[in-house]
Amino acid sequence: MNKRQRIAEENYLLLDLWHQSQAGDSVAFCHLADKLYRTLFNYASNFTSDREFVKDSIQELLIHIWEKRQKIDIQFVTIYFLKSLRNQLFQEFRRNNNSRVFLDIEDNDQISDYHTIETEIEQNELNSENQLKVKAAINELPKRQKEAIFFKYFEGMENEQIADVMQVNRQSVANLLFKALSTLKTQIPIISYLLTMGYHILF
Secondary structure, three states: OOHHHHHHHHHHHHHHHHHHHHOOOHHHHHHHHHHHHHHHHHHHOOOOOOHHHHHHHHHHHHHHHHHOHHHOOOOOHHHHHHHHHHHHHHHHHHHOOOHHHHOOOOOOOOOOOOHHHHHHHHHOOOOHHHHHHHHHHHHOOOHHHHHHHHHHHHOOOOHHHHHHHHOOOHHHHHHHHHHHHHHHHHHOOOHHHHHHHHHHHOO
């Protein structure tokens, strides 16, 4: 099963839990929350090292979604929850005058899409001893580049979906990914393959 098939199948299962939740099944919602929790936690951790703040934010989000469940229309469950968490975090940071956590300045040069780099990623050989180096290198990226890498390689999202969550256009996503991968490749030559094949054990 390729990545796209795996993601589609996973979304089908999550949608089933979501529809049960909408009908008032709190057990199904708990199962849904369990399945999404690690993804939500890892994503929020891109922006703050305060684990308790992250946990509280996720709990607040889950309560809000449960209370509003009958009015929410979801097609892609993970994307909806991530986008909602992103908006919630942004509002919280803005209240605390720390909104720049989401606002790393990127130049707006129109960089062509990075399919050649992505293809090269899949041609390299996996080297497990470099995984810690990959994680450390990703953590050094600007926030928005790190965010785009998370969505693309850890959640398997398409550029259009990433753009929707990050509230930017598709070209901006391509630019962020191009810059991030270019930076990472200067540090770790086999970064591409490590991201596409080893993402599940990096975080």
